[in-house]
C-alpha cells in the first residue's frame with residue numbers, strides 16, 4: 247500500500263527537477279522531491295559542479311596571501327562555505343512551500359506509478375500522477391589497470407574538496423573538467439600534465455582557437471599530451487606512476503594525484519526503470535522524445551540523465567519544456583532550442599556558440615572570418631584595465647547574407663559576451679548590426695565594434 251500520493255514526484259534534486267518542483271508547489275500542487283543525500287540538496291551544480299569549480303577559478307585568479315599550499319587551503323575552505331550556504335538556500339526554497347515535501351532517501355521504481363524510497367531502515371512507498379527523473383550523471387573512471395584501486399585517484403568531486411595541494415597533478419581527459427582543473431591547479435602552483443586519448447586537445451574548436459587556448463595554458467605551466475593511451479597506473483611510495491603510449495612509444499609520468507576527467511555517464515542504475523517500463527538508450531541514458539517524455543507518458547526525464555548536453559542551463563530548459571507540458575500550451579520542445587552556447591572556464595574563459603569555421607566551410611557556406619587578438623583591440627580598454635589581455639575573438643559570418651554563423655571568444659568576460667552573441671543570433675541580428683550597436687564603456691562588449699569591423703582574415 248502506498249504511504250502517500252502526490253501530483254508530482256521528482257527523483258533527484260537537480261536544476262530541472264527543483265525548478266519544476268518549486269513552480270508546481272507554488273501553484274498548490276502536492277509535490278515530493280526525493281534526494282538520496284542531504285549533502286546534495288540542490289544537486290551537482292551547486293555542490294560538486296559549476297559553483298565550487300568556478301569559486302576555485304576565482305580564487306586561483308585572485309590569490310590571497312600566504313604560500314601556495316595556504317592559498318589553496320583557504321580557497322577550498324571558502325568554497326566549502328559557499329556550497330554549504332547554497333545548499334541551505336536550495337533546501338529552504340522547496341521546504342518553505344507548504345505543498346512540497348523534501349524526502350531524503352534513495353528512490354527506485356516498483357511499478358510505473360509507485361516509487362520506493364529507502365533511508366536507512368525507513369522505507370516509504372509513494373505514488374504520483376506525474377514522475378520526473380532528474381538523477382544526473384556520475385564520473386566515468388576508465389577500466390585502466392590499477393586506476394580504480396589507486397589511493398591517488400580523484401574524481402572532480404574529491405579534487406574540489408582536497409585538503410592538500412598536489413605538487414604534481416596528472417589529469418586523464420582534456421575536456422571541460424580536465425581543462426578547467428588544469429587551469430586552476432596550474433595557477434595554484436601544481437605541475438599539471440593532461441593526458442588525452444583523442445588525437446588533438448580541444449577537438450571541438452577550430453585549430454587557431456585550440457592553439458591559442460592551449461598556448462595560454464602551456465604558458466601557465468600545463469603540459470598536454472594528445473593521443474595518450476594510458477595502459478597502467480601504479481601506486482608508488484611517493485605517489486603514482488602512470489604508463490602511457492603516445493606517438494608509438496611508451497612513456498611514464500610520475501604524479502602525486504591523478505584526476506579522472508574522462509566524461510560523465512547518466513545515473514540510471516538501481517532506479518528500477520525496467521519495472522517502470524522506462525526504456526534506456528544504448529549509452530545508458532533514459533530515452534526521451536522531444537517533450538522529454540519517456541516510454542511511459544506520465545514519466546519524464548530532465549537534465550544529464552536524459553543524455554542531452556550536460557549543462558545546468560540545459561537541465562533548466564528541460565524544466566521549462568515539462569512545465570509547458572504540464573501547465574502551459576505544450577508548444578515547447580527540444581526541437582526549438584537554437585544556438586546553445588558554452589563556456590570552458592579556463593583563464594581567460596573560452597566561450598563558443600554556433601558553427602566553427604571548419605563546420606561552416608564543410609557545410610559549403612559562403613564564409614567570412616574576422617578575428618582579432620584581445621591585446622590588439624584598441625577599443626576594449628577593459629582588458630588592459632584588469633590586466634588580462636590574452637586571447638582571441640573570432641566571428642564566422644555568412645559573407646552573402648551578413649548572418650552571424652558562429653563565434654569563438656577566448657577573452658576576459660567571454661562567459662558574459664557569448665550570451666549577447668547568442669541572443670543576437672537567435673533573433674537574426676546581423677554581423678553589421680552587432681558591429682554598429684552602442685555598448686557601454688569601458689566594457690568587453692565594445693570589442694564587437696572593432697572586431698566585427700576588421701578586414702576578413704579568410705574567406706571561403
Ligand SMILES: Cc1cc2nc3c(=O)[nH]c(=O)nc-3n(C[C@H](O)[C@H](O)[C@H](O)COP(=O)(O)OP(=O)(O)OC[C@H]3O[C@@H](n4cnc5c(N)ncnc54)[C@H](O)[C@@H]3O)c2cc1C
Pocket residue numbers: 257258259260261262263280281282283286287288289290291294295296297299300351352353354380381382383402423513516517548549550551555556557558559561591
Ligand atoms: C566539476 C563539474 C563542473 C561543471 N561545471 C559546469 C558549468 O560551469 N556550467 C554548467 O552549465 N554545467 C557544469 N557542469 C555540469 C552540470 O553540473 C550538470 O550538467 C548539471 O548539474 C546536471 O544537473 P541535473 O539536473 O541533471 O541533475 P544533478 O544536479 O546532477 O542532480 C541529480 C541528483 O539526483 C540525486 N540522485 C541520483 N540518484 C538518485 C536516486 N536513486 N534517488 C534519489 N536521488 C538520486 C543525486 O544525489 C543528485 O543530487 C559541471 C559538472 C561538473 C562535474
Ligand SMILES: NC(=O)c1ccc[n+]([C@@H]2O[C@H](COP(=O)([O-])OP(=O)(O)OC[C@H]3O[C@@H](n4cnc5c(N)ncnc54)[C@H](O)[C@@H]3O)[C@@H](O)[C@H]2O)c1
Pocket residue numbers: 388418419420421422423424426441442443444474475476507508509510555556557588589590591
Ligand atoms: N563549463 C562547463 O560548462 C562544464 C564544466 C565541467 C563539466 N561540464 C560538463 O560535464 C561533462 C563531463 O566533463 P568531462 O570533461 O568529464 O567530459 P568531456 O566529455 O568533456 O571530456 C572527456 C575527455 O576525456 C578524454 N578521454 C576519454 N577516455 C580517456 C582515457 N581513457 N584516457 C585519456 N583521455 C580520455 C576524451 O577524449 C575527452 O577529451 C561535460 O560533457 C560538460 O558538459 C561542463
